[in-house]
Structure formats: C-alpha cells, structure tokens
Amino acid sequence: MKELLEGSMAVAEIVKLCKPGVISAYPITPQTHIVEDLAQIVADGRLNAQFVNVESEHSAASVVLGAVAAGVRAYTATSSQGLFYMAEVLYNIAGMRLPVIMTTAARAISAPINIWNDHQDVVSLRDAGWIQFHAEDVQEAVDLHLIAYRLGEDKSIMLPVMVCMDGFVLTHGLETVDMPTQEQVDKFLPSYKAPYKLDIENPLTLGPLVDPEYYTEARYALNQTHKEALALIPKLTAEFAKLFGRTYNGLVEGYQLKDAEKVIVAMGSVCGTIKEVIDELRSKGKKAGLLKITCLRPFPINEIYDALKNIPKVAVVDRALSVGSFAPLAAEVKAVFFGKTKKPQNISSFVVGLGGRDITKDSIKEIFRLLNGKEKQTEFIDLKPELLKESYD
Numbered sequence: 001m002k003e004l005l006e007g008s009m010a011v012a013e014i015v016k017l018c019k020p021g022v023i024s025a026y027p028i029t030p031q032t033h034i035v036e037d038l039a040q041i042v043a044d045g046r047l048n049a050q051f052v053n054v055e056s057e058h059s060a061a062s063v064v065l066g067a068v069a070a071g072v073r074a075y076t077a078t079s080s081q082g083l084f085y086m087a088e089v090l091y092n093i094a095g096m097r098l099p100v101i102m103t104t105a106a107r108a109i110s111a112p113i114n115i116w117n118d119h120q121d122v123v124s125l126r127d128a129g130w131i132q133f134h135a136e137d138v139q140e141a142v143d144l145h146l147i148a149y150r151l152g153e154d155k156s157i158m159l160p161v162m163v164c165m166d167g168f169v170l171t172h173g174l175e176t177v178d179m180p181t182q183e184q185v186d187k188f189l190p191s192y193k194a195p196y197k198l199d200i201e202n203p204l205t206l207g208p209l210v211d212p213e214y215y216t217e218a219r220y221a222l223n224q225t226h227k228e229a230l231a232l233i234p235k236l237t238a239e240f241a242k243l244f245g246r247t248y249n250g251l252v253e254g255y256q257l258k259d260a261e262k263v264i265v266a267m268g269s270v271c272g273t274i275k276e277v278i279d280e281l282r283s284k285g286k287k288a289g290l291l292k293i294t295c296l297r298p299f300p301i302n303e304i305y306d307a308l309k310n311i312p313k314v315a316v317v318d319r320a321l322s323v324g325s326f327a328p329l330a331a332e333v334k335a336v337f338f339g340k341t342k343k344p345q346n347i348s349s350f351v352v353g354l355g356g357r358d359i360t361k362d363s364i365k366e367i368f369r370l371l372n373g374k375e376k377q378t379e380f381i382d383l384k385p386e387l388l389k390e391s392y393d
Contacts, residue, residue, distance in 0.1 A: 024076055099157070276361060319351075
C-alpha cells in the first residue's frame, strides 16, 4: 500500500511489522521521531512489545543486548554522539553474535556542535563488527530494515545490523512509500528462534573472558562471517524482490556504468542528486555514471572491482574525514585495486557536504569537471575561503 510518510514514521511502521519484543532507545536529533512513533505504537497497543525508557544511549544498547541474549527480537536507534556513547556496547553485541537491528540517523560529530547530516558517525563505527547498510531514499530504508532482520538472524550469520539513513534528508523528508502488509512481512521474516540464549535450565556463558590463546580465533571467526554475509545478501535481496517486486543487489548498484568514462562512487541520499546530474550530462553526450555503495560492511571488494576495473576516471565522494589521512571511503576503494591489477587506477577523492552543507547539482558537476588529468587526493568541494581565516583565527 502506497502512503505519503515522513521517513522516521516509515521506519517506525516497518519496525512494528517486524514485531520486536523489546525496544529501547534514548532520543537524539535527528533520530527522535523514529522512537517517538514507536513509543506511541506500543502505548496504543498496536505492537505487543516492551518499550524500555533509559537514561542514556549506553543503557539503550545494553537493554537490547540483554533482550537478544535472552532470545527476544530487539530494536534500537540512535545518531551522532549517541552512537559514540553506545560504542563500547556495540562491540560487545557484535562479539557476542547477537542480531540486534539498529537505525542510525547519520549526523555530524561535535565539536563544533552540528546536528545536520554527514557520515562521520557511522563511518567511524565501521569496524565495530556490525553489518552496515546505507539507504539512498526512504523506500530503500524501509526495505533494508526487513532485509537486516532476515540477514542478522540467519543462523549462519547471527550478527547485528545497522541501517544508516541520512539525518533530516531522509528521517524528516516526506516520500511516497510502498509499505508491505503484515502478511507479506511474516512470509519473508519468520518469528525469531534464537539458536542460543541465556536460560537457567540450560546455562551458558556469553562474552566470557578469554586469554591470548583464544582471542585471535574469535576475531577471525567474526571476520569470516562477514565474508559469508557477502554471499548471502544477494540471495536474500533476490528473495525479497520476488515477494515485494523491488530489486536490490544489497551490496552495490550501478547507474549508467556500461559505457561510462567518468564514474562517481558514493553512498546515501546524495546518490539521487548524482543520478539527476548523470541524466543531464548523458543528454549532452557525456558518458557519466554512478556506483552506489549500499553495504559498507562487509565491504564488497569484488563487486566494486568488477564495476570499476574498466572505468578510466573514478571519483569517490566522502561525507566524512579521517583527519590527517585519506578520506575513509576513498581509501577503501583505492585499497580494492592493490594486488588486483598491475595498472594503477585513476581514483580521485572528494570531500563534500560535511555538517549538512547542501550538495547541489553544481557540486556534482564540479566533481565530474575535475575528473581530468592527474588524480586528486582529498579535494574539498564548496569550501568557503572567506570562512577559512576565521576558522584558523
């Protein structure tokens, strides 16, 4: 059924249809509407779940850890500083192989304080052991939550999944969304039956202390499961497409790549703007394309290599910084080609849209224009020179 919904409300509705037994979150802009809507849904009796009010994001993460450890499907959501406050628990959730699902409304990190969208928060947590999806629009955010539950709870995976959606742009934007029925969701996502859980009748230990004799193997196993998820995700999205009629690869998505000479690599809502620019450039005979990264973790190395190996010039767009080094997504895309080919790939790095600064069509056109000659290393787009002196002073 097609409905005009705010992004946060659409996420709350799909979470309701997934039937978590425990929800716990601490409100933080721009995530707040999601958990407000879920609190109301639970209070109204539309979802048989326990909504646990807590005093911090650290506690919210701890509650959903405990819920899934006890064998109950659980959900949380956060953003920015709240995600960082959860970080200690997030590593524990992944290490204990607990399939918590979390929405992260991507937002800039302080200081200076900024509540608008970029990817610094989610990119900084990419090594926590969570599978990490990035949505381009509200429909994709809705669908990725369903896929996330199915993936995380698969007995061969048993890992937490983070669905990232751009703060305000998607969380507060209104879009027409095709919401599935409860019957469709139930067909795709069965009830959660934990393969292991805390049980006084069958006691076990989760997250024990291990010495150096065992720790490496535990981390190796976590890494191997991420590799296994790379193979499973396309199978789940193919099954999803048969049932819901919407097709995703789940790892990467190419747009006008077949004969492209210049390609932008990006993730999140900016991909919609990039597609519009590509259509304009194509109408003028310019062979531009896009490679959208949907899955940041596990990183789809082979799919990225196959998509870009014959592209003469590539630009990677980052909405985050690794201060003092290369931009994070650009560094990972460049790393794909080490050992894969003897010919160096022309991959330029562009940083744009930090702290919610608008990424306009002109911004994207400038990136395509700069894809000439020598590759660019961490080139900032839309810098305001008049403000730089004030920043240094």
